[in-house]
Amino acid sequence: MNQTIKIAAIVPAAGIGSRMQVGHPKQYLKIAQHTILEHTLNKLTQLSELNQIVVAVSDSDEYFKTLKLSDKRILAVSGGKERADSVLNALLALNDKQPDWVLVHDAARPLVTVHDMQKLITQCVADNEGGILASKVKDTIKRGESHSLQTVPRGKLWQALTPQFFPYQALKSALQQALKNGVAITDEASAMEWAQHPVKLISGRSDNIKITTPEDYDLACFLISKQQESEQ
């Protein structure tokens, strides 16, 4: 990796975790003695390619300051109303650092592997194109509400994961313009697609799950124990 390339990570961690139904932000649920956010940051801090790690936290967050985070690259900024607002706040906070690339990774995805993140970075930098980790759809997909209306052809369907990795200036501009135009943005790639920038699809592990509901938490507890066993 060219050492002159400046890469910053952004961790959206300002959500309330309503679908987890635990009464506090899910990123502070404990798994194997550490919070989900700490597990996620532990993965990111293994990337020597990162110059900064900007964590977007809610202004009402009382938990982040209690974490024992020793990595000097970690910086907290205010999150926003929606995930995209939190990411944009973090992008604006990086204005003085002017990174070349940003790696945006959900706090709620602690299962990501360092290998997958390095693969994403390497392939995007080599091709000078932004991209995302994604997992090819494996199930039959139906469209409908109470009844199936259609079986959706799945040959070209992917589940978007994170990290999502884009040139800093292009992403900041695309996200600002997309939000100003009222575009529905649920990930960084949707803003880049709207702005007609390329979005590479880099195959990532399907167990890089987003912990959203109670059953995701139970699965993540098992998966993290397996990851820790394999690291011993």
Ligand SMILES: Nc1ccn([C@@H]2O[C@H](COP(=O)(O)OP(=O)(O)OP(=O)(O)O)[C@@H](O)[C@H]2O)c(=O)n1
């Ligand atoms: N205003 C927001 C909303 C979400 N996130 C972050 O974006 C990631 C993915 O969002 P999601 O899984 O939807 O988390 P929540 O919004 O907390 O969950 P819910 O939708 O169930 O409330 C999470 O790490 C979450 O903390 C954020 O930084 N700022």
Ligand SMILES: C[C@](O)(CO)[C@H](O)COP(=O)(O)O
């Ligand atoms: C960014 C993301 O994790 C990609 O799948 C997803 O869009 C986040 O969606 P959420 O509704 O904010 O959890």
